[in-house]
Amino acid sequence: MPTQPQPPNDLYRPERPDQFMTQLTRLSRVLFFSLTLPGVRRSSRLPTPAHVPAETPLTVRSRRDLAPDVAEFTLTAQRPQEPLPAWQPGSHLDVILPSGRMRSYSLCGDPVDTTVYRIAVRRLANGRGGSRELHDVVLPGTRLTARGPFCTFPFAAEPTVLFLAGGIGITPLLPMVREAARRGLDWHLVQTGRDHASLAYAAELAALDPIGTRITRHCYDIEGYPDPAVLLARAPRSAAVYCCGPTRLLDSVRRTLSAQTDRGLHAQRFTKDSVAEGAPFTLRLRDGTRLPVPADQTALDVLLDAYPAAPRSCRQGYCGTCRIQVLDGTPDHRDHLLTSEERDAGALLPCVSRAEEGTLLSIDI
Template sequence: MPTRPQPPTDLYRPERPDQFLTQLTRLSRVLFFLLALPGVRRTSRPPAHVPAETPLTVRARRELAADIVEFTLAAERSCAPLPAWQPGSHLDVILPSGRMRSYSLCGDPADTTVYRIAVRRLARGRGGSRELHDAVPPGTRLTARGPFCAFPFAAEPTVLFLAGGIGITPLLPMVREAARRGLDWHLVQTGRSQAALPYAAESAALDPTGTRITTHHYDTDGYPDPAALLACAPRHAAVYCCGPAPFLDSVRRALAARAGQPLHAQRFTAAPVAEGAPFTLRLRDGTRLPVPGDRAALDVLLDARPAAPRSCRQGYCGTCRLQVLDGTPDHRDHILTPEEREAGALLPCVSRAKEGTLLSVDL
C-alpha cells in the first residue's frame, strides 16, 4: 500500500509566528480594553440615505390635455436599462434650475427603456411645472432620483380606481396591471372637462367591452357625488384614489360610512399638520430650528438645509430619514418598525415632538 505524502511540518504550524498577525492581535486587545472602560461612549451611526441619481434625457414631449404635457425620459446611453419600478412609483426629478419635483410614473413597468411622467402646468405653483412646460424641450438633460414607491398596488381581486384630473398618472399603471391579471376592476376618471382629461384614450384601450370605465366632467356633470363614485364597484372592492385634496377628502368622508372597505390614497401634496405642537429641532452643528405647530419639521429643515433628502413627504418612502441623538419623537410615519424607532430613526416629513421639547438630530 503506497504511503500518503505528509504535508510540510510548517504548513499548519509555522515555526515562527507571523509578525503582522501578532501586531494585529495586540492592537485589537488594546482597543477592546479601551472600549470596555467605563464612561467611554460607543455609538453607531447608520449611513445617511442618499438616493441614487440617474442621468436622463428628454426623448419626447407630448400635449396630453389642456395644460398637461407628457415627458418621455430615457437614459443618456440609449442601450442602458433604467431602474425597475412598480405601479404607484414616482421619480424625484431635478430640473435644470436645481428645483426638485416628484412626478408619478405613468408608463409601463415592463418597458425599462424609458420613463413617462405627465405634468400639469400650475400658474400659481412654485415654478417647477412652469419650467418643465416652458424651458425643457426634447434633448434636455435632467437628473432623477428613484424610482420610489409610496403608493403600492396590492392587486386585490376587486378594485375601484378613482382619478381626479392629473391623479390618473399613478393609477394608469395599476389599471394596466389589473387588466393584465384579469382582476375585476373599474375606473372612474373625473376632470374639469373632456379636453382636460388626460390618458382617456389609453384608459379606454384597456376596456374593450366598454363596461369598466366611467368618466365625469365637471363642466357638464357638476361636481361628482363621492357616494355615487363608490357605487361603481361592490362594497368589498379595494379603493385606490388620487387627485386634488378636496376630491380625496370627499371620497374619504364617503368611504367612512362603508365600514371595512379599504382605501389606498395618494395626495398631490403633503397632508396638513394635524394636532401639531411647536418644538425645536437641533442640528449636529448646534443650529436650532423652531418648528411651528402648523408646519412639518421637514419643511423647516429644508429652509435651512435645501439639499436635505426628501421625496413622498407622507411618511411612506423613508427618503428623509434622520437619526435622533437626543429627545423623544412623536412618530407618525407608516414604515418604521418598533425596533427602528427604538434605535432612533425618524421621518421628519410627518413625525414631530411634544410641545416645547428639543429634538436633536444627526444632520
C-alpha cells in the same frame, strides 16, 4: 421558529425575485425581531445618506401635450438604450430641474419598458414654480437628474379594485389600471375632471377597456362635483379603493368610507397645502446634528434635503407614511391621523406638524 416565506417572482422580470416584495420581506423580518425580542426598541431612524439611491442622469427624449395644461415628458438614460432602474406601479421620481428645484412626479408609463420613464405634469400658474419650469423651459434634449424610483403608493393587486382619479391624479393610477387589466382583475376606473378636454390618457385607457364597461368619466362642467357615494357605488363593497387627486376629492371619499370598516382605501394626494402660521424651529438628530426648519417649509421638507429617501406620501397628515418619533420637546400637532395616545407617546407627522418658534425638537433619527 417558522420558516420565513420567500418573495415571489418579479412581475416584470420573471427570472428574478420581485424587488419590491424582496424589500418588503426584509422589512417584515426586521419588524418581527424588533417587536418580539425583549429589550429591542423600535426606531424611526431614516436611511443614512450612504443608503440613498444614486442619482440617475436622464435626457428628455420627447414631450407631448395631453390636455390644455398637461404635458407628458418621456425620459431616457443619457445612453438611450441603457436600461433604467426598475419600478412598480405607484412609484415616483424625485426630479432635479435645471434650476436646482426638486419635485416629485409619478411614473405613468409601463414598468415592462425599462428603457424609458414617463411623467405627466399639470402646469400650475400659482404653484411653487416646478411645473412652470418643466412646461416653459424643459425641451427635448434637456438633461435632468432623478433620484429613485421610490414606491410610496404600492399596488397590492386585490381581486376587485376601484380606481378613483381626480385630474392629474390619473398618473400613478394608469400603471395600476394597466397591471389590473394585464392580470385579469375585476377593476373599474372613475376618472374625474373639469371637462372632457382635461381628462388625460383617454386613448390609452380606452385601449384597456375595449368593451367600454370598466371606465366611467365624470366632468364637473356637465355633472357638477361628484357625490363620493355614487363614485364608490361603481364597484362592489368588497373592492379595494385606490384614490389619487386633490384634497377635496380624497377628503370626501375618506369621509364616506369612514363607516365602511371592511373596505380598504389606498390614497395619494396631488396637492400640498402651504404652511399656515408657520414659525422657525429646529430639529436635533440623535447624533447632535441640528436642522433648522424655516417658517415657510415643513419639517419633512428639511428632512428630505438631508435624507432624500425618507418615507413620505400624502404630505397632508393623513397617511402616516412619514411618521417619526420625538424624544424631547413639545410638538405642535397638525395631523388628521394620530390618536392622543400616539401623540403622548412621541409620534409626529413632520409633513404638517411643527413646533413653537425657537423650539428644539429632538427626534429619533
